[in-house]
Amino acid sequence: MSHYGSAPGGYAPPPGGGGYGGPPGYGGGQSQGYGAPAGPPPGADPQLWNWFSAVDVDRSGHITADELQRALINGDWTPFDIDTVKLLMTIFDADRSGTIGFNEFVGLWKYIKDWQNVFRHFDRDRSGSIDGAELTSAFQQFGYNLSPQLLDLVQRKYDPKGMSGRTAIVAPTAGISFDRFVRACVVIKQLSEAFGGLDNDRDGWITVNYDQFMRTVLTLP
Amino acid sequence: MSHYGSAPGGYAPPPGGGGYGGPPGYGGGQSQGYGAPAGPPPGADPQLWNWFSAVDVDRSGHITADELQRALINGDWTPFDIDTVKLLMTIFDADRSGTIGFNEFVGLWKYIKDWQNVFRHFDRDRSGSIDGAELTSAFQQFGYNLSPQLLDLVQRKYDPKGMSGRTAIVAPTAGISFDRFVRACVVIKQLSEAFGGLDNDRDGWITVNYDQFMRTVLTLP
Numbered sequence: 304m305s306h307y308g309s310a311p312g313g314y315a316p317p318p319g320g321g322g323y324g325g326p327p328g329y330g331g332g333q334s335q336g337y338g339a340p341a342g343p344p345p346g347a348d349p350q351l352w353n354w355f356s357a358v359d360v361d362r363s364g365h366i367t368a369d370e371l372q373r374a375l376i377n378g379d380w381t382p383f384d385i386d387t388v389k390l391l392m393t394i395f396d397a398d399r400s401g402t403i404g405f406n407e408f409v410g411l412w413k414y415i416k417d418w419q420n421v422f423r424h425f426d427r428d429r430s431g432s433i434d435g436a437e438l439t440s441a442f443q444q445f446g447y448n449l450s451p452q453l454l455d456l457v458q459r460k461y462d463p464k465g466m467s468g469r470t471a472i473v474a475p476t477a478g479i480s481f482d483r484f485v486r487a488c489v490v491i492k493q494l495s496e497a498f499g500g501l502d503n504d505r506d507g508w509i510t511v512n513y514d515q516f517m518r519t520v521l522t523l524p
Numbered sequence: 525m526s527h528y529g530s531a532p533g534g535y536a537p538p539p540g541g542g543g544y545g546g547p548p549g550y551g552g553g554q555s556q557g558y559g560a561p562a563g564p565p566p567g568a569d570p571q572l573w574n575w576f577s578a579v580d581v582d583r584s585g586h587i588t589a590d591e592l593q594r595a596l597i598n599g600d601w602t603p604f605d606i607d608t609v610k611l612l613m614t615i616f617d618a619d620r621s622g623t624i625g626f627n628e629f630v631g632l633w634k635y636i637k638d639w640q641n642v643f644r645h646f647d648r649d650r651s652g653s654i655d656g657a658e659l660t661s662a663f664q665q666f667g668y669n670l671s672p673q674l675l676d677l678v679q680r681k682y683d684p685k686g687m688s689g690r691t692a693i694v695a696p697t698a699g700i701s702f703d704r705f706v707r708a709c710v711v712i713k714q715l716s717e718a719f720g721g722l723d724n725d726r727d728g729w730i731t732v733n734y735d736q737f738m739r740t741v742l743t744l745p
Contacts, residue, residue, distance in 0.1 A: 385606055450735050456742050491738075498737050510731040514671050516719050517712075520741055521677050 344405060355408045365402035368392050375415075375482065378422075379431045383482040390486055391415075393524045418485050425484075432478030438487075447491055461487040493523055565626060576629045586623035589613050596636075596703065599643075600652045604703040611707055612636075614745045639706050646705075653699030659708075668712055682708040714744055 343352035358374040359366050366374075368388050375383040395403055395411040403411060425441040426433060433441065435458050442449050442457075449457070461483040479487065497519050501509040511519070564573035579595040580587050587595075589609050596604040616624055616632040624632060646662040647654060654662065656679050663670050663678075670678070682704040700708065718740050722730040732740070 448734075449738070453735060453738055453742070456739060460742060490742075494738055494741055495734075498734055502734075508731055508733050509737065510729055512729050513669075513716075513719055513723075514674060516730065517670070517674055517715055518677060520715055520744075521674070521681060521711075523741075 347405065348409070351409060351412060352405065354412070355405050358408075363402075365400070365404055366408060367402050371403065377431075377480045377482055379480060381480055384486070387482040387486045390489060390524060394489075415485075419481070421488075422481050422484055430478060432480055433484050434478045438479065438484075441484075441488070442491065445488070445492075447495060449491070457487055457491065490523075497523065568626065569630070572630060572633060573626065575633070576626050579629075584623075586621070586625055587629060588623050592624065598652075598701045598703055600701060602701055605707070608703040608707045611710060611745055615710075636706075640702070642709075643702050643705055651699060653701055654705050655699045659700065659705075662705075662709070663712065666709070666713075668716060670712070678708055678712065711744075718744065 343349065355366070356362070358370055360370055360373070368385065371392065372383055372385055372388045375388065377383065391411060391414075392401075392403065395407045395414070397407055398404070421441075422433070425437050425444075427437055427440075428434075435454070438458055439454050442454065458479065461479045462477060498509060499505075501511055501515070501519065564570065576587070577583075579591055581591055581594070589606065592613065593604055593606055593609045596609065598604065612632060612635075613622075613624065616628045616635070618628055619625070642662075643654070646658050646665075648658055648661075649655075656675070659679055660675050663675065679700065682700045683698060719730060720726075722732055722736070722740065
């Protein structure tokens with residue numbers, strides 16, 4: 304049993320074990336060019352097209368990070384962090400245009416809905432946020448073998464209230480919001496995969512030189 | 525000669541070899557509490573106090589990341605990335621309040637001014653941005669021995685125009701703006717120090733397990 308990576312049969316983070324980015328065919332390469340389309344592409348889900356048009360406030364035919372951030376709200380009514388928005392853009396901006404077209408939006412929308420189900424599953428006490436015990440349970444079911452110290456570090460890093468000494472006095476156990484939970488899971492997944500890619504003999508240890516270390520960390524989103 | 529870290533006698537990134545965060549006494553622990561001070565603290569530089577008050581638009585006595593971002597503009601009139609603003613907040617928010625008080629602002633101001641001199645020194649062609657050759661020269665003088673592949677990766681990561689396929693057609697060699705140059709240098713410094721902290725025998729190679737790897741990367745700002 305290796306010390307990282309998703310265990311088969313565990314509660315896999317969406318969209319399943321095949322990496323992130325949505326099912327094949329979503330979000331892929333179909334650039335809509337500069338001109339804004341007046342209507343939905345043939346075969347588009349009308350409801351999804353309405354949502355896309357609502358998010359695309361300047362009617363450019365493409366969603367920017369700013370537009371996406373304004374549209375996304377956590378269950379506790381806090382806005383998504385720009386860090387999470389940028390991570391989503393990185394994952395779904397298949398043609399690397401810097402914006403999200405309608406086809407890319409379809410994949411993004413499904414991804415967020417899938418994560419909402421995962422979040423609800425692990426938010427056992429229905430508080431709208433993930434506390435330490437819930438986070439531990441989530442990573443265990445995802446198949447990540449994180450030490451208690453590492454779990455504590457992840458919790459402090461992604462709990463915004465935990466980051467601020469002053470606010471912590473007001474709300475010491477605020478927990479991790481939906482968007483930060485997604486970010487934490489994606490980051491742990493990417494780091495674990497990066498480590499796994501270097502651990503050729505699968506013994507849980509890697510030996511890397513400066514150049515490999517720098518390249519590994521700098522290529523993370 | 526090790527493969528990382530600042531070489532003594534090189535052109536050291538500000539504020540010198542003693543780590544970042546400004547000289548001792550700046551930005552340190554002197555919380556100004558919740559009440560907004562009506563005037564400058566005793567002995568405060570009046571000009572700096574005026575600048576601080578101008579940035580602190582809601583007159584709370586503390587500067588938020590949003591207020592700081594609105595105040596900081598690159599030489600080419602582009603705004604600072606929120607990532608750079610947050611990095612500066614992390615470095616200078618000594619009391620971890622989530623905001624910058626006046627004493628912390630004094631250190632931050634000096635830090636930015638020092639970096640402006642460094643930037644001007646390496647922007648040989650006075651273009652207002654750092655191109656590939658200038659970046660190579662900067663890291664060499666800082667004493668970081670980065671391979672050409674790593675330099676290329678850093679350049680692509682911190683050149684915003686380089687990141688977007690569409691924009692790249694318009695401006696393929698836009699270069700790295702001031703705020704991104706600072707971020708690139710701070711990130712390379714922190715990564716190099718993290719690697720150095722793990723390379724006990726200074727041979728340029730580290731052997732780490734999953735837990736150490738994850739902790740190292742997750743504790744980076």
